[in-house]
Amino acid sequence: MAEMSAEEMTLCLVRTGRSRDVASFERLFVYFGPRIRSFMLKRALDGQLAEELMQETMMMVWRKAALFDPQRGNASAWVFTLARNVMIDNLRKAKRPEFDPTDPAFVPDAPETPDVNFEQDESAERIRQALASLPEDQAELLRMSFFEDISHSMIAEKTNLPLGTVKSRIRAAFSRLRAALGEDR
Known part of the structure; x- marks a missing residue:
């Protein structure tokens, strides 16, 4: 049961997309799960993360199977494109810095003191008069x-x-x- 022909992959993916056929999805999961995990591990991800990303990829296959078009490509390439995109999204999230509310860029400037406001208003009035x-x-x-x-x-x-x-x-x-x-x- 570990091997699948390209026609069988396509058929399982189409059935999963059209009628949410659980048996077809299970077949895809058994076939692609270990391959996607291996794909993730080869990209220097740890075993736990590779497992999580494989699970996320297979959930994406379940959700997006209806979008698969056999006329545009084969099932294996489509599934591995999803896996690659899941991996890229994960890398982007990992590189995104954590939000730090105390970062000086997010701390508002202190309000101007009354004397500074007065001087600015006075300067603005002098410029208006000069103009x-x-x-x-x-x-x-x-x-x-x-x-x-x-x-x-x-x-x-x-x-x-x-x-x-x-x-x-x-x-x-x-x-x-x-x-x-x-x-x-």
Whole structure:
């Protein structure tokens, strides 16, 4: 009973998929179980893990047997493809680090202190006022470039201005902002 022909494998797999024939599945299990365990052991997995992955593979065969198409390939290749995928999934899970809730990447930043919030609000207000003091064409170019993240060439296209004009107006706007904010450079 240990040997099976390719036709018998196909027939057992089709019966398992179509009518959940337990006898056909048992036949597949007896034939493929030791072979899949050996397949897993050859990939440097320990005996216990190889046994677990064989069991998982055979459960996958039971669940997915209805998806087997004899026109697309043989039963043995299909079963061993499932086994390979189960093994790969297991390796991926093993390489995934454990979740550590104390990892600094997951710990939120401490809330800003009131004095820092006050300074940020004050700075933001100074910048708003400085932007309001700019000529409208320069302010609009700055908004497009820095707040909307549009490239200078796209701004030139949108505004029908030469690229050099866009760049010089943005530079002039920066100079005016520095002066308005009291930053000399």
